[in-house]
Amino acid sequence: MTATTAAVEDPEAGPPGPHDDDRIPGKFPPPRGTWRSQLHRWDVRYSPYAFVAPFFLFFAAFGLFPLLYTGWASLHRVELTAPDRMTWVGLHHYARLLSSPFFWNALCNTLTIGLLATVPQLLMALGLAQLLHYRLRAATFWRVALLTPYATSVAAATLVFVLLYGRDYGMVNWALETVGFGPVDWQSGTWSSQIAVSSIVVWRWTGYNALIYLAAMQAVPDELYESAALDGASRGQQFLHITVPVLRPTILFTVAVSAIGATQLFGEPLLFGGAAGQKGGASHQFQTLGLYLYEQGWFDFHLGRASAVAWTMFLILLLIAAGQQAVARRLRRGR
Numbered sequence: 001m002t003a004t005t006a007a008v009e010d011p012e013a014g015p016p017g018p019h020d021d022d023r024i025p026g027k028f029p030p031p032r033g034t035w036r037s038q039l040h041r042w043d044v045r046y047s048p049y050a051f052v053a054p055f056f057l058f059f060a061a062f063g064l065f066p067l068l069y070t071g072w073a074s075l076h077r078v079e080l081t082a083p084d085r086m087t088w089v090g091l092h093h094y095a096r097l098l099s100s101p102f103f104w105n106a107l108c109n110t111l112t113i114g115l116l117a118t119v120p121q122l123l124m125a126l127g128l129a130q131l132l133h134y135r136l137r138a139a140t141f142w143r144v145a146l147l148t149p150y151a152t153s154v155a156a157a158t159l160v161f162v163l164l165y166g167r168d169y170g171m172v173n174w175a176l177e178t179v180g181f182g183p184v185d186w187q188s189g190t191w192s193s194q195i196a197v198s199s200i201v202v203w204r205w206t207g208y209n210a211l212i213y214l215a216a217m218q219a220v221p222d223e224l225y226e227s228a229a230l231d232g233a234s235r236g237q238q239f240l241h242i243t244v245p246v247l248r249p250t251i252l253f254t255v256a257v258s259a260i261g262a263t264q265l266f267g268e269p270l271l272f273g274g275a276a277g278q279k280g281g282a283s284h285q286f287q288t289l290g291l292y293l294y295e296q297g298w299f300d301f302h303l304g305r306a307s308a309v310a311w312t313m314f315l316i317l318l319l320i321a322a323g324q325q326a327v328a329r330r331l332r333r334g335r
Helices: 035-073 092-098 101-133 139-151 154-164 171-178 190-218 222-230 235-246 248-263 267-272 274-279 289-298 303-333
Strands: 076-079 082-088
Touching: 035 076, 035 303, 076 303, 092 303, 101 139, 101 190, 101 248, 101 289, 139 190, 154 171, 154 190, 154 267, 190 248, 190 267, 222 235, 235 248, 248 303, 267 274, 267 289, 274 289, 289 303
Parallel strands: none
Antiparallel strands: 076 082
């Protein structure tokens, strides 16, 4: 005869403690004080830091160190041919920079090209996103087609536009002559060269921003559009009174990113200018801050002056980011 003994719970017993699981049959946690338990605690505590450590190592090597070294070099007179020979000059490079007409010319050109590229680019991107938001045939094809200019290299795109804007045999001048206008020297004029460079930026980035707007539009609930349609609102009214207000944070983000990209504009004007690309044309008519930095450091070999330009650009980017955050915070409070 087999007797079965049932465990009787103590009603006065308190809640289970953190180590009561040790009494469960079949569960053998490592005893405290052994090297395995110590390794287990170290693994739980420090393994997340080990996983993110490679990113911080790369950031420190290729982001933080160049930033700090550039700031240190901007306070010294140092040549590119002898970077180990530094002479302390303090803020002399910054004072010289602020008194240089070439710096202010590059800053104005950067602002002008940025406006000429950003405003039509984002307006066209918003319109294309609105068209793709409605159910079209071959929607995937059109989305891939919009992303193709962004995937094209800067060199290939710029060289094609150089041929299009050629003074003697360019297709743009041929089209102008067809409708009765004279040829335009797109690389020598101030406004014409800036418009040409801006068109390259518009062509490359419009599709990318359109896909960003499209993703934001698809997050808008369909019930809002259905209710507006029942109230008699047209598609244009739905776009102005529903889509645009919802997309304000996204639009603000793309404006800030486009402004940052315009401040760093380098490849398009460099390749568009040909032999005088680093000067932004013979008269510096489309020289941006990036080209001015390139000219100071790699043509005049003044590494200290180029570092001062780089830090000035960095401060401008910080101001743009701070402005974007301030406007975004105000928009959130106004809701």
